[in-house]
Amino acid sequence: MSENTRTDATLPSVFVRLSASRARRGLVITIAFHPDTTRIGETWTVPDTGTRRLVLGREQPAFSRAEAAVAEPLNDPHISRRALALKRRPGGLVVSRLEDACRCRVDGDWLADTVNLDVHELRRGVTLQLAHSVVLLLREQLLPAQLTGPEPAAVAGLYGSSFYMQALRGQIARAADSDLDVLVRGETGSGKELVARAVHAGSSRAGGPLVAVNMAAIPVGVAPALLFGSVRGAFTGAERNSTGYFQQADGGSLFLDEIGDTPDEVQPQLLRALQEREVQPVGGKLQRVDVRVISATDAALDGPDSNFRSALRHRLGSAEIHVAPLREHPEDIGELFCHLLAVACDSAGCDSLLPAPPTDSLLVAQWAELFHCCQRYAWPGNIRELANCARQVVLDSNRGIALPEFLLQQIAGEVAEPAAGPESTPVELGDDALRALLEQERYEVAAAARRTGISRQALYRRLPDLGLRLAGQVPVAELQQALAASGGDLRKTAMVLRVSRVALRTRLRNAGLPGAPAVGLPRGD
Numbered sequence: 001m002s003e004n005t006r007t008d009a010t011l012p013s014v015f016v017r018l019s020a021s022r023a024r025r026g027l028v029i030t031i032a033f034h035p036d037t038t039r040i041g042e043t044w045t046v047p048d049t050g051t052r053r054l055v056l057g058r059e060q061p062a063f064s065r066a067e068a069a070v071a072e073p074l075n076d077p078h079i080s081r082r083a084l085a086l087k088r089r090p091g092g093l094v095v096s097r098l099e100d101a102c103r104c105r106v107d108g109d110w111l112a113d114t115v116n117l118d119v120h121e122l123r124r125g126v127t128l129q130l131a132h133s134v135v136l137l138l139r140e141q142l143l144p145a146q147l148t149g150p151e152p153a154a155v156a157g158l159y160g161s162s163f164y165m166q167a168l169r170g171q172i173a174r175a176a177d178s179d180l181d182v183l184v185r186g187e188t189g190s191g192k193e194l195v196a197r198a199v200h201a202g203s204s205r206a207g208g209p210l211v212a213v214n215m216a217a218i219p220v221g222v223a224p225a226l227l228f229g230s231v232r233g234a235f236t237g238a239e240r241n242s243t244g245y246f247q248q249a250d251g252g253s254l255f256l257d258e259i260g261d262t263p264d265e266v267q268p269q270l271l272r273a274l275q276e277r278e279v280q281p282v283g284g285k286l287q288r289v290d291v292r293v294i295s296a297t298d299a300a301l302d303g304p305d306s307n308f309r310s311a312l313r314h315r316l317g318s319a320e321i322h323v324a325p326l327r328e329h330p331e332d333i334g335e336l337f338c339h340l341l342a343v344a345c346d347s348a349g350c351d352s353l354l355p356a357p358p359t360d361s362l363l364v365a366q367w368a369e370l371f372h373c374c375q376r377y378a379w380p381g382n383i384r385e386l387a388n389c390a391r392q393v394v395l396d397s398n399r400g401i402a403l404p405e406f407l408l409q410q411i412a413g414e415v416a417e418p419a420a421g422p423e424s425t426p427v428e429l430g431d432d433a434l435r436a437l438l439e440q441e442r443y444e445v446a447a448a449a450r451r452t453g454i455s456r457q458a459l460y461r462r463l464p465d466l467g468l469r470l471a472g473q474v475p476v477a478e479l480q481q482a483l484a485a486s487g488g489d490l491r492k493t494a495m496v497l498r499v500s501r502v503a504l505r506t507r508l509r510n511a512g513l514p515g516a517p518a519v520g521l522p523r524g525d
Contacts, residue, residue: 026143032334033135035364037354041161051063057083065161078131092118104505105129125330127375132365136374150505157194160332160338175319176202183316184296186323189384192296197321199294200253208252213245216261223266229281246279260299300446305470305503315404326379333375341391348394366401435466444500471503476511
């Protein structure tokens, strides 16, 4: 057989590298405040022109939204036609105020000449203010290769025009199209319940009920009856049949909020209900249920300090949606704040406080200053904290804008920490520096890991060298003493013991200790 006719020849191998998404990094400028508030959220992607200088001013560049066909410049008469120049340099960007330009601020400082911004600052986000009237956010972020439009029904109530929010809405729409159970994860106040409701609203079950349950509020002793129902006479006080949450959600969705706080005794029963789609009322027979389960938590279900069953965790997360904290998509702060102010005004029964052209320059300057402060604040309480701020503004304002001094100082006094992106380099810290960082983050390892770029597992391994331990390693007697010394305050107790508050809450429950000292518990662990 000739070489050319062989059929068993080895074919060449092809090697590929998988990536999380087809995306590239780029600089984006977002309008955080504009006297015409309908323009807040519009963006301009800074083109990569090498070292050629780009001009930012009244008539250039043109900003737009993703869905808009027309782009417009800032067009504010108080801004110079040529205000700032942007020029790329290796590892950063040079921002210069041009000759005879209007006053400009960069990250809170009035710019006299030139400022050099490094990659760390650009990834965190840099606020730019032009004159007294326009606030912008300059930030390096991931630019998706392509965005597909989600179904409107799946994204109701989720505001924000950033690339992140567009991608999140698309992810919600895809999850809604399936009938998989969904686990929504994210920090407290980040909008997990809104995401859960959007998944239900965009699904084929939207016409059915959405039953919401706070798992942290269910007493262990009555959890089976509340979740799965009970029959008359099943226990003392059961005078009639009761319908559990699973049966109430039949044909629709069951939203289990704070799923990470599910009592240990309830987890096996919940796992069976999810696996078999069967529930057994207390004292009754097995019943089939047609229900989709959407759950949410801010707890680290996979951490070594967690007692959450891995089988249940993976069953809940057939599909998983991660809701990023607000500091990781600061482009949406201005747009969200506008919406929340409108909601607060509507609730208070008053007219909108936001300026509408033409508006007094002093009033515009006051609003620009507030939005400038909001844009630079880290918002540790995420969207919930931003909503509280909006309500406080409406409550304290009459004819003009007003904000309590304590709240203004809090917002103006803190600058958002950089978000650790997927390409960030871990920060090498000595023991003293890492110990101080953990104390600053209230011993929440996940938060410290985000700050440093170090994996949580690596930080857990370093805890013994720092003289620290996990909440699960604290003896019961020491827990009692710390609780007593702190007056039952969980946050203070966690700081005294130098452990995570979230993990301590789980430890107390497992030890049979409530949020205050209990009497008669055995000493030792």
